Amino acid sequence: GEDVEQSLFLSVREGDSSVINCTYTDSSSTYLYWYKQEPGAGLQLLTYIFSNMDMKQDQRLTVLLNKKDKHLSLRIADTQTGDSAIYFCAEKEGGKLIFGQGTELSVKP
Amino acid sequence: GAVVSQHPSWVICKSGTSVKIECRSLDFQATTMFWYRQFPKQSLMLMATSNEGSKATYEQGVEKDKFLINHASLTLSTLTVTSAHPEDSSFYICSAAPGGSYNEQFFGPGTRLTVL
Numbered sequence: 433g434e435d436v437e438q439s440l441f442l443s444v445r446e447g448d449s450s451v452i453n454c455t456y457t458d459s460s461s462t463y464l465y466w467y468k469q470e471p472g473a474g475l476q477l478l479t480y481i482f483s484n485m486d487m488k489q490d491q492r493l494t495v496l497l498n499k500k501d502k503h504l505s506l507r508i509a510d511t512q513t514g515d516s517a518i519y520f521c522a523e524k525e526g527g528k529l530i531f532g533q534g535t536e537l538s539v540k541p
Numbered sequence: 542g543a544v545v546s547q548h549p550s551w552v553i554c555k556s557g558t559s560v561k562i563e564c565r566s567l568d569f570q571a572t573t574m575f576w577y578r579q580f581p582k583q584s585l586m587l588m589a590t591s592n593e594g595s596k597a598t599y600e601q602g603v604e605k606d607k608f609l610i611n612h613a614s615l616t617l618s619t620l621t622v623t624s625a626h627p628e629d630s631s632f633y634i635c636s637a638a639p640g641g642s643y644n645e646q647f648f649g650p651g652t653r654l655t656v657l
Binding site: 473 | 547575584646649651
Protein backbone atom coordinates (compact mmCIF):
# COMPACT_ATOMS: atom_id res chain seq x y z
CA GLY A 433 0.00 0.00 0.00
CA GLU A 434 0.93 3.64 -0.01
CA ASP A 435 3.21 4.98 2.67
CA VAL A 436 3.68 8.32 4.36
CA GLU A 437 6.80 8.83 6.45
CA GLN A 438 7.86 11.47 8.95
CA SER A 439 10.62 11.92 11.44
CA LEU A 440 9.36 11.17 14.93
CA PHE A 441 10.70 14.02 17.05
CA LEU A 442 11.67 17.65 16.74
CA SER A 443 12.78 19.95 19.52
CA VAL A 444 13.10 23.71 19.10
CA ARG A 445 13.41 26.79 21.27
CA GLU A 446 10.56 29.23 21.60
CA GLY A 447 10.79 31.89 18.90
CA ASP A 448 12.72 29.69 16.48
CA SER A 449 11.27 28.26 13.28
CA SER A 450 10.24 24.61 13.16
CA VAL A 451 10.37 22.54 10.00
CA ILE A 452 8.58 19.22 9.92
CA ASN A 453 9.24 16.99 6.94
CA CYS A 454 7.19 14.29 5.29
CA THR A 455 7.62 11.99 2.31
CA TYR A 456 4.80 10.25 0.53
CA THR A 457 4.54 7.71 -2.24
CA ASP A 458 1.23 8.22 -4.03
CA SER A 459 2.00 10.56 -6.90
CA SER A 460 -1.70 10.80 -7.74
CA SER A 461 -2.59 12.47 -4.43
CA THR A 462 -4.60 15.58 -5.17
CA TYR A 463 -4.39 17.11 -1.73
CA LEU A 464 -1.83 16.80 1.03
CA TYR A 465 -2.65 17.77 4.57
CA TRP A 466 -1.11 18.77 7.87
CA TYR A 467 -2.96 17.98 11.08
CA LYS A 468 -2.15 18.87 14.68
CA GLN A 469 -2.98 16.62 17.62
CA GLU A 470 -2.69 17.82 21.19
CA PRO A 471 -2.44 15.27 24.01
CA GLY A 472 -5.60 13.20 24.43
CA ALA A 473 -7.42 15.06 21.68
CA GLY A 474 -8.57 14.51 18.14
CA LEU A 475 -7.00 15.97 15.03
CA GLN A 476 -7.20 19.57 13.97
CA LEU A 477 -6.68 20.41 10.31
CA LEU A 478 -3.94 23.03 10.13
CA THR A 479 -3.56 23.48 6.43
CA TYR A 480 -3.55 21.65 3.14
CA ILE A 481 -1.99 22.10 -0.25
CA PHE A 482 -3.28 21.21 -3.67
CA SER A 483 -0.89 19.08 -5.66
CA ASN A 484 -0.42 21.65 -8.42
CA MET A 485 0.99 24.16 -5.93
CA ASP A 486 4.58 24.45 -4.75
CA MET A 487 3.97 26.59 -1.71
CA LYS A 488 1.18 27.81 0.49
CA GLN A 489 1.46 30.32 3.30
CA ASP A 490 -1.09 30.83 6.04
CA GLN A 491 -0.01 33.22 8.80
CA ARG A 492 2.84 31.46 10.65
CA LEU A 493 2.52 28.31 8.58
CA THR A 494 4.29 27.67 5.29
CA VAL A 495 3.82 24.46 3.35
CA LEU A 496 6.30 23.48 0.67
CA LEU A 497 5.61 20.71 -1.81
CA ASN A 498 8.22 19.09 -4.01
CA LYS A 499 6.27 16.77 -6.26
CA LYS A 500 9.32 15.43 -8.01
CA ASP A 501 10.79 14.18 -4.75
CA LYS A 502 7.35 13.56 -3.15
CA HIS A 503 8.42 15.69 -0.22
CA LEU A 504 6.17 17.87 1.88
CA SER A 505 7.24 20.19 4.65
CA LEU A 506 5.55 22.37 7.22
CA ARG A 507 7.37 25.41 8.56
CA ILE A 508 6.10 27.09 11.69
CA ALA A 509 7.53 30.55 12.17
CA ASP A 510 8.11 32.02 15.63
CA THR A 511 7.27 28.72 17.32
CA GLN A 512 5.45 29.06 20.62
CA THR A 513 5.06 26.66 23.55
CA GLY A 514 1.42 26.26 22.51
CA ASP A 515 2.64 24.71 19.28
CA SER A 516 3.90 21.69 21.19
CA ALA A 517 1.90 18.77 19.80
CA ILE A 518 2.11 15.91 17.35
CA TYR A 519 1.91 16.89 13.70
CA PHE A 520 0.66 14.46 11.10
CA CYS A 521 0.98 14.77 7.38
CA ALA A 522 -1.56 12.90 5.31
CA GLU A 523 -2.36 12.18 1.71
CA LYS A 524 -5.74 11.34 0.34
CA GLU A 525 -5.98 8.11 -1.62
CA GLY A 526 -9.31 6.99 -3.01
CA GLY A 527 -11.22 9.14 -0.55
CA LYS A 528 -9.24 7.81 2.43
CA LEU A 529 -6.66 9.69 4.43
CA ILE A 530 -3.32 7.95 4.83
CA PHE A 531 -1.38 9.36 7.76
CA GLY A 532 2.29 9.49 8.57
CA GLN A 533 3.52 8.34 11.97
CA GLY A 534 3.41 11.85 13.38
CA THR A 535 6.20 14.19 14.46
CA GLU A 536 6.25 15.16 18.10
CA LEU A 537 7.21 18.82 18.33
CA SER A 538 8.61 19.95 21.65
CA VAL A 539 9.03 23.68 22.18
CA LYS A 540 11.35 24.72 24.98
CA PRO A 541 11.05 28.14 26.58
CA GLY B 542 -16.94 25.47 11.83
CA ALA B 543 -17.96 21.86 11.53
CA VAL B 544 -18.03 20.11 14.90
CA VAL B 545 -17.86 16.41 15.56
CA SER B 546 -18.43 15.01 19.02
CA GLN B 547 -17.71 11.61 20.49
CA HIS B 548 -19.23 9.97 23.51
CA PRO B 549 -17.94 8.83 25.86
CA SER B 550 -14.57 10.57 25.96
CA TRP B 551 -13.17 7.70 27.96
CA VAL B 552 -14.43 4.33 29.13
CA ILE B 553 -13.06 1.53 31.27
CA CYS B 554 -14.68 -1.86 30.96
CA LYS B 555 -14.12 -5.44 31.99
CA SER B 556 -12.84 -8.02 29.56
CA GLY B 557 -15.68 -9.74 27.73
CA THR B 558 -18.11 -6.85 27.82
CA SER B 559 -19.21 -4.74 24.85
CA VAL B 560 -18.70 -1.02 24.56
CA LYS B 561 -20.50 1.42 22.27
CA ILE B 562 -18.90 4.65 21.11
CA GLU B 563 -20.97 7.36 19.46
CA CYS B 564 -19.81 9.84 16.84
CA ARG B 565 -22.05 12.79 16.03
CA SER B 566 -21.78 15.60 13.52
CA LEU B 567 -23.34 18.51 15.37
CA ASP B 568 -23.88 21.15 12.71
CA PHE B 569 -23.72 19.34 9.41
CA GLN B 570 -24.89 16.17 7.78
CA ALA B 571 -22.24 13.55 7.26
CA THR B 572 -22.78 11.21 4.38
CA THR B 573 -19.59 9.41 5.28
CA MET B 574 -17.97 8.76 8.63
CA PHE B 575 -14.65 7.13 9.33
CA TRP B 576 -13.40 5.23 12.34
CA TYR B 577 -9.73 5.22 13.25
CA ARG B 578 -7.69 3.53 15.91
CA GLN B 579 -4.57 5.04 17.40
CA PHE B 580 -2.07 3.29 19.65
CA PRO B 581 0.16 5.38 21.93
CA LYS B 582 2.79 7.34 20.02
CA GLN B 583 1.55 5.91 16.73
CA SER B 584 -0.36 7.05 13.72
CA LEU B 585 -4.07 6.77 13.04
CA MET B 586 -5.05 3.56 11.33
CA LEU B 587 -8.28 3.57 9.40
CA MET B 588 -10.57 0.80 10.61
CA ALA B 589 -13.64 1.32 8.49
CA THR B 590 -15.62 3.72 6.36
CA SER B 591 -19.33 3.99 6.88
CA ASN B 592 -21.88 5.55 4.60
CA GLU B 593 -25.30 6.45 5.90
CA GLY B 594 -27.81 3.72 5.27
CA SER B 595 -25.38 1.11 4.01
CA LYS B 596 -22.94 -1.41 5.43
CA ALA B 597 -19.55 -0.22 6.53
CA THR B 598 -16.45 -1.01 4.50
CA TYR B 599 -13.75 -2.46 6.71
CA GLU B 600 -10.03 -2.22 6.12
CA GLN B 601 -8.00 -5.35 5.71
CA GLY B 602 -7.31 -7.05 9.02
CA VAL B 603 -10.19 -5.40 10.91
CA GLU B 604 -12.74 -7.91 12.21
CA LYS B 605 -16.18 -6.68 11.26
CA ASP B 606 -17.87 -9.00 13.77
CA LYS B 607 -15.79 -7.54 16.55
CA PHE B 608 -16.06 -3.89 15.58
CA LEU B 609 -19.70 -3.30 14.68
CA ILE B 610 -20.41 -0.05 12.92
CA ASN B 611 -23.83 1.45 12.45
CA HIS B 612 -24.49 4.67 10.53
CA ALA B 613 -28.23 4.95 10.92
CA SER B 614 -28.58 8.67 10.34
CA LEU B 615 -26.71 11.51 8.65
CA THR B 616 -25.49 12.78 12.01
CA LEU B 617 -24.73 9.64 13.99
CA SER B 618 -22.43 6.67 13.62
CA THR B 619 -21.69 4.15 16.36
CA LEU B 620 -18.81 1.77 16.87
CA THR B 621 -19.44 -1.19 19.16
CA VAL B 622 -16.45 -3.15 20.39
CA THR B 623 -17.90 -6.57 21.14
CA SER B 624 -16.43 -8.91 23.74
CA ALA B 625 -13.64 -6.48 24.43
CA HIS B 626 -10.22 -7.72 25.46
CA PRO B 627 -7.20 -5.85 26.83
CA GLU B 628 -5.62 -5.74 23.38
CA ASP B 629 -8.59 -3.65 22.21
CA SER B 630 -7.51 -0.88 24.56
CA SER B 631 -6.75 2.08 22.36
CA PHE B 632 -7.76 5.59 21.36
CA TYR B 633 -10.64 5.51 18.90
CA ILE B 634 -11.21 8.57 16.73
CA CYS B 635 -14.03 9.20 14.30
CA SER B 636 -14.25 11.70 11.51
CA ALA B 637 -17.14 12.91 9.42
CA ALA B 638 -17.21 14.13 5.85
CA PRO B 639 -20.13 16.19 4.61
CA GLY B 640 -21.12 15.19 1.15
CA GLY B 641 -19.00 12.06 0.97
CA SER B 642 -15.52 10.69 1.46
CA TYR B 643 -13.81 12.98 -1.04
CA ASN B 644 -14.68 16.04 1.01
CA GLU B 645 -12.75 17.33 4.00
CA GLN B 646 -12.96 15.20 7.11
CA PHE B 647 -13.72 16.75 10.49
CA PHE B 648 -12.40 14.82 13.45
CA GLY B 649 -13.95 14.05 16.78
CA PRO B 650 -11.99 14.43 20.02
CA GLY B 651 -11.48 10.69 20.42
CA THR B 652 -12.52 8.04 22.94
CA ARG B 653 -10.00 6.35 25.20
CA LEU B 654 -10.98 2.71 25.75
CA THR B 655 -9.31 0.73 28.51
CA VAL B 656 -10.21 -2.93 28.87
CA LEU B 657 -9.22 -4.52 32.17
